[in-house]
Amino acid sequence: MSKDEWERWRAAFHEGGRPMPDVMRRARADGLRARWGLGALYLLGALALLWQFWVLQHAGTALERARAVVACVAVGVLVGAASAAMQGTWSAQGDAPFDLLAALERRNAGRQRLLVVLRWCVGPFSVAEVALGARVWTTALAIGLVVVFDRRARALFDRDRRELVEARSILSDPEATEGPPGSV
Numbered sequence: 001m002s003k004d005e006w007e008r009w010r011a012a013f014h015e016g017g018r019p020m021p022d023v024m025r026r027a028r029a030d031g032l033r034a035r036w037g038l039g040a041l042y043l044l045g046a047l048a049l050l051w052q053f054w055v056l057q058h059a060g061t062a063l064e065r066a067r068a069v070v071a072c073v074a075v076g077v078l079v080g081a082a083s084a085a086m087q088g089t090w091s092a093q094g095d096a097p098f099d100l101l102a103a104l105e106r107r108n109a110g111r112q113r114l115l116v117v118l119r120w121c122v123g124p125f126s127v128a129e130v131a132l133g134a135r136v137w138t139t140a141l142a143i144g145l146v147v148v149f150d151r152r153a154r155a156l157f158d159r160d161r162r163e164l165v166e167a168r169s170i171l172s173d174p175e176a177t178e179g180p181p182g183s184v
Contacts, residue, residue, distance in 0.1 A: 022163060024101075031107070038086055048071070055067075066132050077117070078117075081121075086107065086114070119146065
């Protein structure tokens with residue numbers, strides 16, 4: 001679908017009294033946000049690794065070196081899991097509505113896989129850090145952040161899943177634009 005066709009679709013929805021679903025707006029903006037987020041993760045991961053290598057070089061005891069190695073492994077697992085889960089984020093997405101929705105679904109599936117890795121890894125890495133002498137409150141904070149982020153992300157995925165179904169039915173059924181909002 002060309003950009004002109006997309007504009008006609010959008011105009012038809014507005015003329016029929018039915019706005020485009022919010023998920024369409026989010027699908028357009030989500031690709032850029034995902035690329036920026038993944039780029040920021042790579043940058044922060046590189047900075048964290050540089051810092052840990054510096055700590056490793058200046059570590060005085062075996063315990064300090066072990067803590068730095070565990071932190072390097074944790075950063076590597078996080079960045080590697082994000083790269084694997086979000087594969088295809090850097091590729092171009094189509095401008096057609098169905099292409100945008102499919103790309104959003106792929107990115108959400110990748111984010112869900114990344115959350116699984118986070119849930120499985122935060123415990124063992126936190127236990128290892130505490131066993132190696134890290135502050136308990138920092139590891140508790142990390143676990144708390146993962147729990148809060150996981151719950152919030154699941155709610156957003158559920159919302160997107162419901163709205164994706166509605167948007168697909170609206171886009172595929174030309175008569176769905178008639179009637180009040182929510183009557184699909």
